Amino acid sequence: MSFPELPPRRALPPDVRERMRRRVFGRPARGSATDRAGGRGAGGPLAVAAAVAVLVGGLVVARTADQDGSGALPTPSTAATRGFAGPDDAQVVATTSEDLSRCGLSAALFTVRFDGRRVLADRSDRYCELTYATTSTSTSAISVPVGDLRVTWRSPSGVLVGKVPPNLAGLVTRSSRGALPSALTDYGYFVTLSSSPTTVFELTHREQPVQVHTLDPATVPDAARTVDFHPSGVADPAANVLDRCLDVGMLSSARPVSDVVPWTLGAVVGADTTAGLAVLRGPAGTTAYCRLDLYRAKQVDGPMGGVGSPADAYQVRALVSRNSGPPLGFVLLVGGTLRDDVHRLELVDASGPRPVEVRDRTFAGVLTELSSTDVSAVGARLTAYARDGTVLQTGPVS
C-alpha cells in the first residue's frame, strides 16, 4: 500500500473544465475541438477582450479582439492573474474598477497595457500608470509637439501618451533597436513606450509622404506623482522586497522576470542599506538578482554568469561591484545558488567575515568599504559547510 494514502484522482467534470477554460482563454469554447485547435482569434490566453492595434490598409485602428463582443475581462481570481505579465506589444484592454480605484478616477477613456504596467486616461486629460508596486498619477497638463502629434504625459516608467490629429492614418514609433510597442486608442490618443535618448515617430497621412520626427523623452516635463502600492496589503518595507523586485524586473527591458509568479524570495542581504542584494527563485531552478537601496529595488538581472557547475556546493551567479558612496564606499555584491546539502556559507576577505545570508538554496553576500571595485583585487573567499561542519567547497570569489 502506498504511503501516504491519497484521495483517488477524479474525472474532470465538463462544467469545471469549461469554467477553467474560460478563465484561461477568456471565452467559452465554441463546442468543438476543431475550433480550439484551429487557433481562431489571433491572441493567446489573456489576450481576450484586449484590443489590439491592427493595420488595415495603412490605417491603424483599435479593434477589440473579443470576437464575441462581450467586452468582459476574464475574471482574475488572484493577484497572479491581474495582468502585469508581459505582452510583447501594447494592448488596449478593458478598464477595471480595481484600476480606476487605484488611480482615483471615476471613469477612463482607455487602458493600455505594456510589459509590467498599465496606463489609463480620462476625459479631463488626467493620466495614471499602474505597475505591480507603484501608482503614478499626472500632476499637471503639458503639451509637447512632435510634428502633428502632441505629447501630453510621460509616465515615470517612460510611457508617452498624447493626441493625434484626425487625419492621421498610421503611427509607428521606433528606438535605435527597432519598433517600440505602441497603440492608437479611441478618442484620438496614442500611447507608446519611449526610448532614450531618441524616440522616432513615423507619421503616415493619407497620400502624403511619411513624416519622421524625433523626440528626446527627457524633454517632456516630469508631471507625475508616484506612491507605493502594496500587493500584499502590508506597508512594511521589509515585507515588500519581493514585490518591489518583481515590479522592477517586469519593467526591465531585459525581462529577467516576466511575471509575478512563480517567483519567491531567496536570500537577502543588506536590504536596509544602500547596497543590498536579494536573490529571487523562479521556475525550474532559475534565479534573478535584485539590487536594493534601503529596501527599494533598483535593478533586477538574470544570472550574470555561471561560475561552477550544478554539482558544486555553490555557484556564484551574480557578482556586482560598484561605488555606493558614503558610508559604504566600494561594495561587492555576490549571490548565487547552493547545493541542497549546504548548511552554512562563509564569505571572508582580508578584513574578516562578511555578511552572507542563506535561504532556500540561494545565498547573498556583501563586502563593503573595499579599496576598489576590482573584484580580483578584493581577495574574498566563499566556503560552504555541511551541517556537521565539514567543508564542502571553498574558493575565491572572482
Next chain:
Amino acid sequence: MRGATTRRQGAARLVETDAELWGRGDRAAFAELFDRHAEAVWNHAYRLTASWSLAEDLTSATFLAAWRRRSEVALVRDSALPWLYTVAGNLARTEFRRLGRLRRALARVPEPDVVPDHADRVASSVDDSDELRRVLAVVRTMPPAEREAVELCLLGELSAAEAAQVLGVAEVTVRSRISRARARLRATLDEEVS
C-alpha cells in the same frame, strides 16, 4: 508520455508531443496542452489544497502562468506535466497563501468569495479531505527541498527522474528527499494517531 493518460480520446491522427506544442507556442497549441493536462493538474491542485474550489482557481492560475512563461521553459522528457506541477506548487505556496485563501480553506472557515463547487457538494469525501489536510499540514512544515519533492512525487505521482529534471538535481537526491519525507510523514501521522 504521462499526458496521454489525460488526453481526450479522438480520431486517430498524428499527435504532436507536448514539446512540439510547447515549441509552437501559439494559442491553438496551448489549448491542446490545456485539454491534455487540465484534469491531471486539477487533481494535483486538489492534493495541494484539499479543496476542489481552490483547485479550480489554482489550475486556472497555473495554466495562465505557464502560458506567460512558455518561452523561458524547456520541457522535461517531452511532457509539460512536471513543469505544470511545479508552477502549481509554487502558486499554492506563494500567491494563494499570501492571499490567505489557502490558509482559510485549510482551517475550514467558510470562504465568502468562493462559490461552493458542485464537485465539492456531491463527490467530496470528508474522510479523503480530512486525511489530505493532515498530510498537507505535515508537508508544509518540511524543508523546501523535501516539500517540492513530496509535491511532485508523492502528491503528483511523477517519477523521481521527472522530478529530478524539473528540480535540477540528481535522481538519487530526489529519492533521498522522498525517503526522508516519508519517514517524517509516517512519524508525525503515527504520533497523531497514537
